[in-house]
Amino acid sequence: MTGDQELLDQVWLNLLYNSIKFTPSGGMIRISLGIRGAEIIVSIQDNGIGISEKDQIHIFERFFKSDKPRNRAAEGSGLGLSIVKKIVEMHDGRIEVESELRKGTIFTVHLPEAVE
Ligand SMILES: Nc1ncnc2c1ncn2[C@@H]1O[C@H](COP(=O)(O)OP(=O)(O)O)[C@@H](O)[C@H]1O
Numbered sequence: 001m002t003g004d005q006e007l008l009d010q011v012w013l014n015l016l017y018n019s020i021k022f023t024p025s026g027g028m029i030r031i032s033l034g035i036r037g038a039e040i041i042v043s044i045q046d047n048g049i050g051i052s053e054k055d056q057i058h059i060f061e062r063f064f065k066s067d068k069p070r071n072r073a074a075e076g077s078g079l080g081l082s083i084v085k086k087i088v089e090m091h092d093g094r095i096e097v098e099s100e101l102r103k104g105t106i107f108t109v110h111l112p113e114a115v116e
């Protein structure tokens with residue numbers, strides 16, 4: 001695909017750092033890449049603390065952090081995912097989240113194969 005490599009690096013790093021931050025040690029993080037039709041699909045999956053359905057609606061908003069007590073220690077501004085979403089949309093893509101509390105989270109980024 002064509003895109004801004006530095007901006008897209010921020011997407012991969014933010015998603016990966018979140019997976020690491022919200023997964024207790026000994027957990028699993030899986031990164032997968034694929035092409036489906038004209039779409040490039042990148043998914044980053046963890047088996048960490050997960051995100052409640054109620055919070056999933058808000059995680060892409062600026063400054064949102066789930067305020068579950070067990071998250072309080074985790075540092076961060078709550079800006080990462082809002083930036084990730086902006087960058088993905090600048091590339092005519094979209095980002096989806098699937099998550100279950102205490103089970104884990106999958107973020108999936110869909111990008112068009114070529115952006116003119
Ligand atoms: N992989 C993940 N597992 C569990 N919760 C997550 C994950 N990624 C993001 N979150 C939740 O979404 C919130 C927003 O993420 P983000 O915008 O990157 O902010 P920050 O990392 O600074 O807290 C996090 O505070 C956390 O509650």
Ligand SMILES: [Mg+2]
Pocket residue numbers: 014017018076080081
């Ligand atoms: Mg973050």
